[in-house]
Amino acid sequence: MHKPPDINEYIKSLIASPRMGDQVAWHTLTKASPSRCAEPEKPWPDAIRKILAGAGIETLYRHQAEAIDRIRSGRHVMVATPTASGKTMVYNLPVLENVLKNPASKALYLFPLKALAQDQLRTFQEMAARSPELSATAAIYDGDTSDWHRKKIRRNPPSALLTNPEMLHLSLLPHHRSWAALFADLEMVIVDEVHTYRGVMGSHMAQVFRRFLRICRYYGASPTFVFSSATVGNPGELARDLTGLGIETITQSGAPAGRKHIVFMESVRGPAQTAILLLKAALHRGLRTIVYTQSRKMTELIALWAGSRSGAFADKISPYRAGLLPEERREIEARLANGDLLAVISTSALELGIDIGDLDLCLLVGYPGTIVATWQRAGRVGRGGQDSAVILMAGEDALDQYFIRNPEDLITREPEAAVVNPYNPEILRRHLVCAAAELPLKADEPLLGKTPVLKAVAALENEGKLLRSGDGREIYSRRKAPHRDVDLRGSGSRFDIICAQTGKHKGEIDGFRAVRETHPGAVYLHNGKTYLVETLAPDTRTVKIAPAHVDYYTRVRGNKDTEILEVTGERTAWGTHVFCGRLRVTDQVTGYEKWRIHGRKRISIVPLDLPPQTFETEGLWFRIPPDIQRKAEAEYRHFMGGIHAVEHAAIGIFPLLVMTDRNDLGGISTPVHPQVGSAAVFVYDGVPGGAGLSRQAFGKAEELLAATLSVIAECPCEFGCPSCVHSPKCGSGNRPIDKAAAGFILEQIRKRTPEKLASVRPRILSPSEAAAKDRPNARPECEVFDCPGETKPSGSGPNTGAVPFGGNEAVRTTSPRVREKTGAYLPASPALPKGVTPEPGRFGVLDIETRRSAQEVGGWHRADRMGISCVVLYDSAEDRFLEYLQDQVDVLVGHLQQFDRVIGFNIKGFDYKVLTGHSDFNFKTLPTLDILEEVRKRLGYRLSLDHLARVTLGAKKSADGLQALKWWKEGRIRDIIDYCRIDVEVTRDLFLYGRENGYLLFRNKAGNTVRVPVAW
Template identity: 30%
Template sequence: MAILGDIGARDLAFPVNSDFCRLQLQHRTLWGFDMTGSLSIPLQASSLKRKRSHEGDRSLESDVPPRSNASPPNPADQTPLTTTNPPLNESDVHGTELIKTPTAKKTGKGKKITSKPPKPSKRTPSTPLPDAFKRLSQTHRALNLVYTFCCTRKHFATTFDNIKKAVQAQLGQGRELTVEDVARVKVIVPRAVRFEYVDEAKLEVMTAGDEEISQYGLHKRSSLAFGADMDTAEDARSGDLPYTDDTKQVLLFEFVDGDLKREVLHPKTGEPMKPMRRTKDEDLKMPVYSQKQMLGLIEKRSAKFSDAMNAFLVQCEDKNIDPVDSLEQEKNAFLPSPPSSGTNTLAAKPPATIPKERKSIGEIIAEIREMDWYHAQIVPEGHRVFDAQSPVYGDLTFQLSQDLVNALYNTKGITQMYAHQTEAINHLYEGHNVIVSTSTSSGKSLIYQVPMLHELEKDPESRGDYMNGLQHTMVETFDGDTPMESRNLIRDEARIIFTNPDMLHITILPQESSWRTFLKNLKFVVVDELHVYNGLFGSHVAFIMRRLRRICAAVGNRHVKFISCSATVANPEDHMKSVFGVQDVKLIDFDGSPSGRKEFVCWNTPFKDPKDPTSGRADTVTETARLFCQLILRGVRVIAFCRIRKLCEILLQGVRAEFDRLERTEIGKLVMGYRGGYSPQDRRQIEKEMFEGKLMGIVATNALELGVDIGSLDAVITMGFPYSISNLRQQSGRAGRRNKDSLSVLVGDKYPTDQHYMQNPDEIFTRPNCELQIDLSNELILEGHVQCAAFEMSIRPEEDSIYFGQQLLALAPTRLIKDPSGFYHCHPRFRPQPSRSVSIRDTEDQHFAVIDTTNNRNIVLEEVEASRAFFTIYEGGIFLHQGATYLVKELNTESFLARVVRVHVDWNTMQRDFTDIDPIETEAMRVVSNDPSASSAFFGAIQIHAVVYGFFKVDKRGRVLDAVAVDNPPIDRLTKGMWLDVPTRAIDMLQSHRLNIAAAIHAAEHAVLSLFPSFVVSSPGDVRTECKVAKKELGQSLRRANAPSEFEEKLKPPTRQRPARLTFYDAKGGSCGSGIASKAFEFVGLLLRRAVARIEACSCLSPQGCVECVCDERCKEMNVVMSKAGAGVILRCLLGWEVDVDALPWGEEVDSDEFGVGGAGELAGGLETVVRAEEVPWKPGCRVGVGC
């Protein structure tokens, strides 16, 4: 009797010399058994036929007798295989294993050795085997048997439909094989079974591969490929071909834990030999598989399944959970679904293997420290612990109604309010405006909910307007996604609307007559996340709020109150006064809510070789994904923040790949991405699943940083420093739930800014928050909103100056139209809709629709801004969406759409582009100092010219596989800005010490740009500069370090040379600019002097500087091409000051991809990428400035 493991011992046994021989005889004509006990395979019997373009009449020989011309039957559909199945006994399934007697074997030298005794039996469950698991073992046995026989047909595709009938015959008793049955098997052995939908064309290539390769064991069935015919089979196996649009999905079943190999006997000795190659005299024919091989593979799989099932039962027993319930719950994660567009399918519940009650954060960190991949990633002084805080309660100074008290208790279980809640509500009751600056999840929403409900009880006609971020409590939402047919109903019936400044600006205020009832009864305006309204955008919102107050006053409502919530900022009270134009503001910054213990960790990506710092740092995405997965496996709900959209998608891919590596593929479905570009429907579905706790992990950009409530999270991972300390603190605040501990991790990348904070973690906690600023004196912004206000209601400058300032007295006569009665109206050039001529955000109207055409789906995946489209969508490139890869087949610039198809490839694409920022017309000039040798600064029109001219195919390690050219039109736009040409003597000094001129210019631009907020009201990103790209500036040695030798000839030195010039331009405001660069131009001399002082006062030792001198946290090129010393040379020469040339360092050649990181040397001159700047033509009639 041949024993097939624990299960096979009673459930599946073949009498070798009797029943099995009868089986051979019975199926001789069907399976091709010969009388020697071997099995040979007849020709094609699958519904998926071979595609041969060069096959002869006798390309293969077979031992099977000739058949008629009728279609051959499906081998899996033949008469059920006869097996001997004694009744099941519980102890036989998961009890004591049968132990074979050790046998003596002969070695090649004739010596006897004794085989090792079997290992002691593993722990088995103490409870009887449930009936569900008996049926489960029978299902596995039947699948194992049928699949193993089908494997002898290399061209037979084991789809679910193909094997279903044969498996049901093995099960007997009329049992039907369902998809759920196979999913249950996969729960027990997830890595041993493949059960998923695949493209039918993929199977045709897989099953029709090279016969000789397949015959001699070199072609693995588990290596699927893409394609539709034999001519493209090789490309398909490598994953280079996409799904075709005219194919269908089929459900494939495979065991992937072993494969049959043919048996070859030596022609002289008759001994078995390895079939590595065909012997000289051996005829080409189909492979022969012996009974021993087939039974051995069946036995091996059965034993593994038995062990795995025992382990599953024991695990359930230890956790005191019902194994049947656990099996039913976990099977949902393994139910296959056809590839779908858009977001993932609805997330299943977390599997039982993820603990519902996690350990403490401290214990989890300790466990991770003990893992073999931990190499002291937590930096010295980089682990901070903040103790838990107990609640502090307060009392209201007035009585709430019993109905409201009951509602608070029944819906939220509230019997007491925290001190900051009661203080804020009391101030509102007394008629003050209120700003609350407390931590995330401190109960701020109650502060505006209770007063609004209290007012509605007193006056049912009361109205409330809540702006931003409150979607989870919505009564009615009124924003750009609201259908037009719903807007009238909302306007007339809703008591509380949820909107944003954009709709107030574009729709509500211009249609004052339609909204008069709402505005007349408006009691509260709630603006959440007030710290967002900063700089240029904040200035726009400030004027919108003044327009709102003006209209409300005109309809008799002078009692509207404003409520704001904000993260911890430096000047919340002053900022609220500036935004709303009110003086009666009460600040509540004491947090009375409880909070759990919080831990913050600075986690530095380790070196590739932990013992060799010169090896460079490893991949940050891989490091983050590993940490992310380990936290989830321990029951921690995690969100990871990325700087840009593409990194979000790449990290999502990395997380799922890590779960695959850990044999926990099912958990990957519980992680989703969230970023800008997704459709409103997809985003709100993701928000809903996050809030309801259906997901274990989120990978997001800062689109989720503000304004979206996603419920409670245990941990936040920030991959790479997120541009500013404020961003980092805001993201970290996402972690934590009341009375539970939480974790925040900053994963340091290899770039200078990241490494600065890894080496100085104290600054993360001690650096002050930036003050928020808005500029009400900006004439460009002021005029736009005055024109809107005049359209809404005619203006009287003397009365309306309380809203728009004294500038209105001068602006009205020159920019507005005065009627005979003395009222001022909107200028005709702004009509008929002036609000649409005034853009309050840096947004675009034109978008490209990305359409998934896989299998003719034609579903819009997302929309991409036109300015971003050419950098992310190009024909032949890879587009990422929810971690899935799509191949761009077409980019139609006339119809604004891109067609993509789903592919599975192990490479990505990286665009090759350049952006030139050049002044084209001078409007003003100003000497930067009184020194005779000082240079001049210029102001005028700036052209931004961007071109995507190709892309690289890169592998997972970032190595270039191919370079492809594309023909895309350039992207051009105009703005305003200022510039300074680098003096010739500065260039000569830099060249004398082989210092990189581009790095010096880049560092000098950052040093000046960082000081703009000190002289001009602005926020980061309002003014930008031309950042230098490492791959262009650092020479051929760097290019060789990043490309294999076969591409060295293709990577020629760049021929595009840039003028030696410092350029600063308005990032917003269109061709007229935002006015910020114009104001900075007035202080250019002082800006330069302050920049020199800042550089020379900084004590950092890095040649590339730090965030305290020349590095900019928002640099899109990661501050790689930087020279602190070179910046000092340029700035001093611009001012006409002396430079100590002998004290300058000497440049060093770059010889690896770790340039500019970790204290690398001063960058050498490299290629001639910078040339002397030429004078820019003057605009006729412009004024020339004199002095500072």
């Protein structure tokens, strides 16, 4: 008779093993817990009873019944219980009951992974099939769905639509009118594995959900939200931050749990080799095993090594990672579920709730990075109530070594908080443009009810990315389809990585990371192949790479600077003070190092000349008191190396407090910070706008200091290593680093009594001081297209822009036409920068008509050859129009030099060029406002003078350039002058209208009358 696999015998043999027993650093056995059951307050209809009976379920767990009662009453619920606690039943049963009551009822399911959707589709369909009277249907709508099926689903949405965040953002919301049948009958929204929506993606999803809710309101829907999550430290807060809704939380599981062995191993040969040996032993005992690694590459390598050494079991092992084809993933999942596979090696892709059956053993190749992920992975084994085991093989990372030395801390520590910054300004701006493209924004709607949102809207209006309607009541997006420029898993624009030889697409990288990871000369890995980066082109957002066989890898070098913009929190930690707030970080990549792969020796340092990256984020910082610095230096300790080591150790241990990865963080240590007035160590969110990570850790500042000191003091190395104070991404190559000095500094802080807070509060720069600092200019995004009413260049000048205008001086003269039109519109928000006041002065408005066309002289670039038929100039001081002919240009130039501002429409691009054919004067020296240039700078495309005049002033030109050329040939100079004078009057009135209102009006492609902000 075949003996069933016994995990207890496996663990006993491991501990007693002469070869590996001494590597077992710690072992414990958790207790089993019984099930706790309950019934919902309202009995189930017969159809639902059949579904439960068909699944062999006699009664529900207590947390399931409690959640269902709240869902049935229309309350939003977060269920945060361990893996295999039956969360699927919590939302599927109410969805099916809704369909039973109303066959038109709809539910939307959101999953972060495609594999989860496939798994849940099978579950839903199996449940629905057990009750024939139910007409519940389900379908997946994602990137693997064919065009034909997508069209069919849109036309006739199923009872349950299963999709993912990207499809919600890119398909459902921008094309909501095609989904009207879904939105109109939407009763429930299920958000599964919601703990994955944290950090940058969480900030994106907070805005996606807010956009989603406004579309629901548009169709009269008010769905009930059900959130499902692994056990996190702040489940209710997370769901509230993501949606802005009131959420009720259920965290106590009623599901049973078997006994679980927890083993920590100090792997002598390295975690991967140890995992292979443990896996071989498990296979020989018939134990169904899952091996979790920290990278795709390691997943493939362990599967390859294990398969080559496992003999008859080689075909019983499979890797599972992102990048596999959908059919490959589903085959692996099915083989695991039916027992055909004995072992799978996976990245975090199998961390979430995909059903892969009952497993016995979980091998963790390195600490997963968070308590939440550790227990999520551990929950993969023992799901059938049998005894199981989890073995952690520690790597050299700081957190791995911390838990090897403090194993009980992992067992007893509360799960980390999942942090979201709902109003990250960089992310918020992108989603506001998307929201306005979906439906015009209105002043009284909930989306605009927060101060950060109003600030972002004002900034976007000022940049011309959002356009306010003529009556001021609605706001439109300048672009029709901005959604594809928003990457939900990144903080900025995406760079395409292209093979220079073949032109094939080799992937993407976040724009924020591109300079550090794909700089010229960097070694880039893709699908196990090595490439060298040839060029990085920020203007086209492309990286070009070429295949290369090299025996080295690259490590970026650089330096950073930080400026404190705002202090939002301050507190005492041990004997010093810690602050949190907004920072401006300047990150300058200065070069890169080449390191030999074998032997890990540095080959060379290559300098780079790249522009600095400057961004605003959130951070926390510890003040290092001057007396501690003096003590360290008096004992001949390397103070800079000490605070640098403190910075690295704090970042390495940071994920102990907040659910994050050290790669999501940045740090700066400085011996003297001018605003702090002493040495300081900064740790900040490594994404523009901040992800809320440092803000969350600020509340645990003393715990962060204690854990940092513990990592340094307990590490057995002498001078520092990757387990304590070395960082793999240090811009200075971990120099200088002094582990002993770091321990001394932290011990001195622990013993010290802090000063009064008022005496150490950092100094915030005044606006004038901040303005004096050099800052790189942001390049605005734009979309060029022709607007209705725009005329193509002909006759009197091309409608092209030139160098941006920077002045704001103007006068308050108002013509009758402007006064008449101004009263018809609500006043706009001031477009001028804060603190800037326009100064009155004398201005002139200029327009020129030519004798010859562009075609006659060889193109617009030869405007100096076109000749002058007439010039009309308006003088605001004299309030009259002056006329000049070609032989009077010198007199005209003298008059232009008297003005505080010369105004025209395309004056820089055309009129001045015409004048250069008749004068040696440098017209660039004149203080000039070019209205066409200002409008194009805001919108990214051109508008004609006639279009702006008709929409803004209700006026129009009396002729055009071609007519003026014809009149010249006929000798009708007076007609040309009269036509030119009207153009000058219209240009003047546009200037005055913009001066009084802060905007001009035009008609966009959708036919809406909207404002373009102006600042003169």
